[in-house]
Every structure is written in structure tokens, then in C-alpha cells.
Amino acid sequence: MEFFTEILSNQSGIMLIVIIVLALGFDYINGFHDAANSIATIVTTRVLTPFQAVLWAAAFNFVAYFISLYIIGEFKIGNTIAKSVNENFITLEVIFAGLIAAIIWNLATWKLGIPSSSSHTLIGGFIGAAVAHAGGFSIEGVDVVVYSKVIPIFLFIFGAPLLGLILAYFITVAIMWICRNQNHYKCEKWFKRLQLVSSALFSLGHGGNDAQKVMGIIGAAVIFYHINIDMDPAYMGDVDTFKVFVEHWWWVPLASFLFIGLGTLSGGWKIVKTMGSKITKVTPLEGVAAETAGAVALYVTEHLGIPVSTTHTITGSIIGVGVTKRVSAVRWGVTINLLWAWILTIPVSAIIAMIVYYIVAAVM
Secondary structure: OHHHHHHOOOHHHHHHHHHHHHHHHHHHHHHHHHHHHHHHHHHHOOOOOHHHHHHHHHHHHHHHHHHHHHHHOOOHHHHHHHOOEOHHHOOHHHHHHHHHHHHHHHHHHHHHOOOOOHHHHHHHHHHHHHHHHHOOOEEOOEEOEOHHHHHHHHHHHHHHHHHHHHHHHHHHHHHHHHOOOOOHHHHHHHHHHHHHHHHHHHHHHHHHHHHHHHHHHHHHHHHHHHHHOOOOHHHOOOOOHHHHHHHHOOHHHHHHHHHHHHHHHHOOHHHHHHHHHHOOOOOHHHHHHHHHHHHHHHHHHHHHOOOOOHHHHHHHHHHHHHHHHOHHHOOHHHHHHHHHHHHHHHHHHHHHHHHHHHHHHHHO
């Protein structure tokens, strides 16, 4: 309590608290915006009711915290997000502007029922605000953006759905071959049960991937505060500042996973409709294949520390199962519209963040 009293005693400390509240708010919005990723197929195939599905997904979103902490043992994606912008160009105002931009874009796409990437809007906002603060992408030969961290994220705008598509296609084909001589009715019953498992696996991947992105943004703000405002010696010298942050602010990872779970409980019904039926009609067998493929893709990229879009991944997986029937089974018009939203997310979020940053800079 004394620590927070000290933080609230100065303007920068108050800004830090505002950022943490906003970041957890974004985390909650991310949860209900991306709820469709985990539950669209399981609701569409009527394995669970909408309420049962969001409760199921929310629980496993939160369980992902314990997987990341005790089994994986680190938060690689959070570290990537925190270091996607050169620390010399990070300020509390930059992080604040980036968060506001990300919240605006997420709410707008949720309202329109567009399954865009919460991850990419957060990264776009962070980069846009930092570039506005620096006055360009490079200052005196120093890059504002850490391209070694950001370029893989850009590539996986297309790489994540492609990986999901390929995995889902081959998983679906393999399942259909294994079940080719089995009783259709019995197989249907089994796949409805298996969808509970595949949905849980995908929800674990979603929680482990997306909650860490908010952790990363909060981490960047906390690290800036401790290095530049109160000059905490724990963050000085040749140390892994993100690791120090996780150890000292242990409740932030816990809160990040909790809030994304609570957000998932709120659902995102417009996006569920788009994901579950507008791209292609999904059976329980195909739901298992899509969710398993999406989960595998998320686990691989989490292991590599690449913050990919869970939205892009599961969309690619749903397209993959659709293609196994016939290419025309996929509604390509809907898919192309989604692709445009994905491409526009980072630049539009960056532009919004720049505008917000200029307003904040003028006011303060």
C-alpha cells in the first residue's frame, strides 16, 4: 500500500496507474472481442450453449496463466511486445496513446462484427505513438521500431492463417481417412465430445498468447517509470528488466489472464456469427480439426515468442476445413473482406495513436 501511495504522489505515477487500468480494460475488451475465436465452432455445432461455451473458454483462458508460469516458465510474448519499440522512444504518453488507439479500433471492429486482431491493433498503436513522439521512424541513425521484433509479427499477419489453414486441412483429411469405415452417427457423437477438448486447447493458446500482450504493454510502462522516474536500482545496469518487472509486479500477469477470462465471459456474438457460419459451415469433426490446428499453431508461435493473432489463426483453420470439402465451400467474399481488415489494422491503429499522442502532448 505504501508503494502505491508513493506512486500516486506524482504526476507520472498517476499516469502509470491510468495506463495499467486502461491496459486491463483493453484486456477485457480483447476477451469479449476474441471470444468468438474459442467458441464459434463449438456454438455453431451446438455442442454447448453460448453461455456454457463462454464459461468453458474463459476458464481455460485463465488456466493458461499457470501453464505459462509453471510449465513454460516464462512470458516470451510479453517480453517481445515490451521491446517492440526502442526504449529510448518510450514514454508514458506514448503507451497511453497506443492503448487509446487500440481500444478505439477494437470497439469499432467489434461493433461491425469484424474479427480483426487485438494483438496487431495494440502493436500498431504502440508503434504509431512512438513514431509520433520521435518525429520519424529513425532519429540520428537510431531506429524507433525494433525491427527484429516487429518484422516477424508483420509476416505472421499472413503466416498465422496460412499455418492454421495447412494444419487444419491435413488434420481434417487424416481424421476423415481414419473414420472412413466408421458409423457416421457414432463418429458424430465422439467428435462432439472431442470438441470440448479441442476448444479447451485453443482457449489455453488464446489466453497464453493474448494476455501476455497486455502484460508487455504494462511492463514497458512500469520499466520506463522505474528507470526514468524513481530510478529504482533493481532496473539499472546489465539486467533483464522485463524479468525484474515480472518478479516485482507478480500480480500484473495474474490480472492480465484474469481480465481476458472475464472479457471472454461477456461473449462477442456478432463475431461468433461471422466465424461460425459466414466463412463456411462447420460440423463437429471440422470443429475439432480447426480448433486443434489453431491450438498447435498458437503453441508453436508462443514457444518462439512471436505474438500472432489468434483471430487470424482460427480463421485460417476454419478456411482449411472448408477447403477439404471443396474450394467453393468457403465464402471467399467474406474472407477477402476479413483480409482487408487484417491488413489495415496496424496502419489504421498507428494513425489513430499518432493523433491521440499529438492531442495528449498538446494538453500536457
